[in-house]
Amino acid sequence: VNSRQLPELAVLGGTGHLGHALARRWVLNGYSVIIGSRDATRAAEAALALGQAPGARVRGATNIEAARAANIVVVTVPFASQESILTEVRETARGKLVVDTTVPLIPPKVMRVQLPEEGSAALRAQRILGRGVTVVAAFHNVAAHLLARDGTVDCDVLVFGEKKDDRERVVDLARDAQLRGVHGGSLANSAAAEALTSVLIFVNKHYGSMGAGLRITGLPDAKSSPVLVA
Numbered sequence: 001v002n003s004r005q006l007p008e009l010a011v012l013g014g015t016g017h018l019g020h021a022l023a024r025r026w027v028l029n030g031y032s033v034i035i036g037s038r039d040a041t042r043a044a045e046a047a048l049a050l051g052q053a054p055g056a057r058v059r060g061a062t063n064i065e066a067a068r069a070a071n072i073v074v075v076t077v078p079f080a081s082q083e084s085i086l087t088e089v090r091e092t093a094r095g096k097l098v099v100d101t102t103v104p105l106i107p108p109k110v111m112r113v114q115l116p117e118e119g120s121a122a123l124r125a126q127r128i129l130g131r132g133v134t135v136v137a138a139f140h141n142v143a144a145h146l147l148a149r150d151g152t153v154d155c156d157v158l159v160f161g162e163k164k165d166d167r168e169r170v171v172d173l174a175r176d177a178q179l180r181g182v183h184g185g186s187l188a189n190s191a192a193a194e195a196l197t198s199v200l201i202f203v204n205k206h207y208g209s210m211g212a213g214l215r216i217t218g219l220p221d222a223k224s225s226p227v228l229v230a
C-alpha cells in the first residue's frame with residue numbers, strides 16, 4: 001500500500017460483487033475507500049475483510065454517509081436499485097464525480113439488450129442526479145469474479161462522460177485497479193458498452209466460458225497501458 005495523494009472513494013453497494021472487487025484493488029493501491037451499504041453493519045464487515053493489508057485505509061458506512069464523506073462516489077448496485085440509490089445521494093453528491101457502473105439488465109432476459117428509455121443507464125443517472133453532479137460511466141464489461149482475483153484482467157474498460165478531464169479521472173481509477181481505461185465519448189455512447197454486457201453474457205453461455213471480455217485494438221501503447229500494482 002503506498003501513500004500517494006489520492007481522492008477518497010465511496011463505493012455504494014460495495015458489499016456486492018463488482019463494488020467489493022473494485023474496492024479491494026483500490027485499497028491495495030493506496031486509496032482510502034468507504035464501503036457503502038444500506039446496512040452499516042454489513043458495510044463494516046465488508047470493510048474489515050478488505051482492511052487486512054498493512055496500511056490499508058478502508059471503512060464501512062451507510063450509502064448516504066459514504067457519499068457525504070468521499071470525493072468520488074462509485075455506484076455499484078443493480079439496475080433495479082439505480083434510481084432509488086441515486087435519488088438518495090443526489091444532494092450529498094452535488095459538486096462531486098459519480099462513477100456509475102450500472103448495466104440495465106432486466107432479469108430474466110439478461111442476454112437481451114434492454115436499454116432504458118433515456119437511451120443509456122448513464123444518461124438515466126445524469127437525469128436522476130441533475131446538472132450539479134458530474135457523471136462518468138465505466139466498468140460495464142469487466143467480470144467481477146475475475147476482478148476479485150489478483151493480477152491483470154484481460155479486458156478493457158470503456159469510459160463515458162461529457163468532458164475529457166472527467167473521463168480522465170476515471171481512466172486513472174481504472175489504471176489503479178490494474179485495468180486499461182479507454183475514452184469512449186459521451187454518456188449517450190455508454191449505451192454501446194451497456195448493451196455489450198448482454199452480448200458477453202450470451203457469449204459466455206454459448207461457449208461455456210466464464211469471463212468473456214472486450215479489448216480495443218490499435219491503440220498506441222504508451223498512453224493506454226495500466227500501471228501495475230507494485
Ligand SMILES: NC(=O)c1ccc[n+]([C@@H]2O[C@H](COP(=O)([O-])OP(=O)(O)OC[C@H]3O[C@@H](n4cnc5c(N)ncnc54)[C@H](OP(=O)(O)O)[C@@H]3O)[C@@H](O)[C@H]2O)c1
Nearest residue numbers: 013015016017018037038076077078081102103140143144
Ligand atoms: N457483477 C459483475 O460482474 C458486473 C460487471 C460489470 C457491471 N456490473 C454492474 O454493477 C452493478 C452491481 O453489480 P453486482 O453484480 O455487484 O450486484 P450485486 O452484488 O447483486 O449487488 C451489489 C450491492 O447492491 C446493493 N443493493 C442490492 N439491492 C439494492 C437496493 N434495492 N437498493 C440499494 N442497494 C441495493 C447490495 O448492497 P447492500 O445489501 O449491502 O446494501 C449489494 O451488495 C450492476 O448494475 C451491474 O450491472 C456488474
